[in-house]
Amino acid sequence: MLLNIQSKVQEKILFISRFIHSPGQIGSVTPSSRYLARKMIDAVPWDQVHAVAELGAGTGAITKYIQAAVREGAKVVLFEKDPYLQKKLQHEFPKFTCYTDGCELQSVLEQEDLVQLECVISGLPFYNFPKPLRDRLIEQIRLSLNPGGLFVAFQYSLQMKQQLSDNFEIKEILFVPMNVPPAFIYVCQKETSADER
Numbered sequence: 428m429l430l431n432i433q434s435k436v437q438e439k440i441l442f443i444s445r446f447i448h449s450p451g452q453i454g455s456v457t458p459s460s461r462y463l464a465r466k467m468i469d470a471v472p473w474d475q476v477h478a479v480a481e482l483g484a485g486t487g488a489i490t491k492y493i494q495a496a497v498r499e500g501a502k503v504v505l506f507e508k509d510p511y512l513q514k515k516l517q518h519e520f521p522k523f524t525c526y527t528d529g530c531e532l533q534s535v536l537e538q539e540d541l542v543q544l545e546c547v548i549s550g551l552p553f554y555n556f557p558k559p560l561r562d563r564l565i566e567q568i569r570l571s572l573n574p575g576g577l578f579v580a581f582q583y584s585l586q587m588k589q590q591l592s593d594n595f596e597i598k599e600i601l602f603v604p605m606n607v608p609p610a611f612i613y614v615c616q617k618e619t620s621a622d623e624r
Contacts, residue, residue: 458488459550462605463581463612467548468492470579470601470614476545478502480571482529482564483551484516493548494520504539506532530560532567543573549580553587561590569594569617578615583608591615
């Protein structure tokens with residue numbers, strides 16, 4: 428119990444220090460709560476997932492729930508820009524591969540011998556990013572998902588609703604008050620037609 432509390436305190440201290448180092452990339456002063464992580468994970472039919480990417484994996488607050496939910500043999504690809512956090516992720520999740528830039532999602536899939544993904548999970552603070560970067564990320568996510576694939580992302584506002592609805596079908600938006608700050612989870616689905624826009 429004491430070790431668990433110490434681990435959580437260390438994770439929060441680490442997160443705050445990385446937030447101070449690059450607030451535009453991190454987006455919050457605390458890691459995602461277990462309530463937020465569980466709601467995101469519960470939105471995914473894991474028995475149908477053979478390959479999944481997590482963008483903005485951070486301290487692994489959501490990654491550990493992906494690890495518990497994903498089926499044996501499924502491919503998990505993590506993305507984290509912060510070099511210190513990336514190193515930590517590689518140490519804690521040695522079965523998962525870890526890359527730096529979500530804007531390179533398509534080329535990473537080629538390197539990993541993957542055609543498309545059933546799911547992309549994201550903790551990226553999209554609205555903090557300049558619009559060209561935001562557009563590029565959304566395009567990479569859409570192209571990387573197979574038809575009917577899910578994009579599950581949390582945000583701290585509803586400002587991304589229009590852009591997400593322009594690129595995906597928003598299946599539902601969940602509100603998680605038990606998070607600091609409270610968050611919205613967008614559960615989005617790529618169109619089932621194989622035709623790209």
